[in-house]
Amino acid sequence: MWRDAVLVAVGGAIGTAVRAGLTLGLGDDLGSALVPIINVVGAFAIGILFGWRARMPESLRAQRVQLFIGTGVLGGFTTYSALAVESADLALLWWGVATVIVGTAAAWGGVLLGRGGRAR
Template identity: 85%
Template sequence: MWRDVVLVAVGGAIGTAARAGLTLALGDDLGPALVPLINVVGAFAIGVVFGFRARMPESSRAQRAQLFLGTGVLGGFTTYSALAVESADLAQLWWGAATVLVGTAAAWAGVVLGRGRLRSR
């Protein structure tokens, strides 16, 4: 159990650092669009991880990889809490609603891709 907690914590630190690096590098250029963009990209990537994981046989190694990448790295990378704060201003509320809708669609597309359902039959 503690190994899993450490995997999520280390992955979360990596994902949070990646998000912070993007914010520092692109924050001035993308402004308020950066948080929704990060969340949609992260939602898609989480969908890919979980879709790919669904194709894998059950194993503790696959479970740990999902915890590290999906819950840890990508959970730390996405920042729905920052989105909520930005959306608290009613003028920005549409950002929040649009990001949740687009993020959900991106996660679904990622799951489909991760499960390999886009291949022609």
């Protein structure tokens, strides 16, 4: 159990650092569009991971890969809490709603891609 928690924590630190780097590097150019872009890309990547896992036999190693990459790295990379704050600051509820809808569609597409184009 502790090993799993460490995997998630380390992965989360990596994902958060990548997001922070993108924010520092691209924040001025993309402005408030950066957070939704990060969230949609992250949702797509999580979808790919879960689709891929659906094709794999159950194993402790596969479960730990999912914890490290999915819950840790991609969980730290995406930031729906920042989206909520930006939506409130911009007084634009549609911004947050649209990002969740597009992110859900991206995750669905990622799952299909991860499954090799086959729906379940």
